[in-house]
Amino acid sequence: MASLDIIEERSDPAVQRIIDVTKHSRSVVKTVLIEDIEPLLQSIRAGVEFAEVYGLDTAPPPAELLEACEKRGIRVRLLASALANQVFKAEKKPKLFGIAKVPRPSRFKDLADRTGDVILLDGVKIVGNIGAIVRTAFALGAAGIVLVDSDLPTIADRRLIRASRGYVFSLPIVLASRDEALQHLRESGLRPMVFEADGDHTVGDLGAIDERIVLMFGSEKTGPSGALTDIAAESVSIPMNPAAESLNVSVSAGIALHARARRNLGA
Known part of the structure; x- marks a missing residue:
């Protein structure tokens, strides 16, 4: 040059x-x-x-x-x-x-056209956590991410671009209201599974599920909203030392995506 x-x-x-x-x-x-x-x-x-x-x-x-x-x-x-x-x-x-x-905003249709699982983050507002989840989701084959109540007006946020190391443009990230997310979950036919402290399944069970699922996470303090929890027929927990209060949401998402990596990357 x-x-x-x-x-x-x-x-x-x-x-x-x-x-x-x-x-x-x-x-x-x-x-x-x-x-x-x-x-x-x-x-x-x-x-x-x-x-x-x-x-x-x-x-x-x-x-x-x-x-x-x-x-x-x-x-x-x-x-x-x-x-x-x-x-x-x-x-x-x-x-x-x-x-x-700034690329056009992603839509729910962009998620439907892909083969991996969908990550839904409800009330996760710390940009560093969102950016870390974006990088992990891309690396481990997720279809994309839905952000509900994130306080981000656009994914073209300099903090998010830095935190995701630029991967924010490499997979669909949909900014949605809670009502829009609920409607998508009802219409998509995808199997929603919410992460809670005392779940029906452990994260180790996820590897045996051979279909696309929605992995739903809330903030560390409050968890997912009641409306999103209600629509999920199944819940998942991550075994951990009972003396530990909780895991960082980006760590939880990483553990879940790793459990689903063989299916998502293979698809």
Whole structure:
């Protein structure tokens, strides 16, 4: 790849584009800033559309990223460090980032078109937990994730992109109201199973189920809502030391997905 152009003038249109995407007050989110090598690479592999990718003049992008951008026809330029200090001001200055178009929101139909299990998170609001579950769900063959009452207005949230290492664009993630989730569960024909402390099954039983299921998790404090618990005819528990109060929801989801990995990855 040829030597990279350096953006040194504030008048360059890219500078305003970067400033706009970092504003916290945007009412409509059409573009997002994706930073760091792994999230950038995974987003590119997932087919996310980029305006440009940027490095700093003091820290050029690694060859792996340059090759990935070249294959996709994504322009890469360097931002002068002095200009980057002006643009990001009090924010943490990323050494490597891109401006991407936010993909269309996933729909329940996107889950129906896939073969793996569905993860439903009810009232899980900690973005780090959601991001960890996204990575695990992708790695272990889940069809996608439904987020109910997550407080996220979009999956193109910079915190979620960082926490998921960019895998948030690699599988369908549906933001739904509780009523929408309930309707989908009724219409999909999938077998819903809710995780509770004293379940009908243990997590070890999940490997023998040879059909798609919905694995439902609530927050650590309150668990799933009553409406979602009621629609699940079966419950699952994870054997654990009774002296331990609970498991982190991302750990619980990981244990469940591992138990289902042979079926989901095989499918």
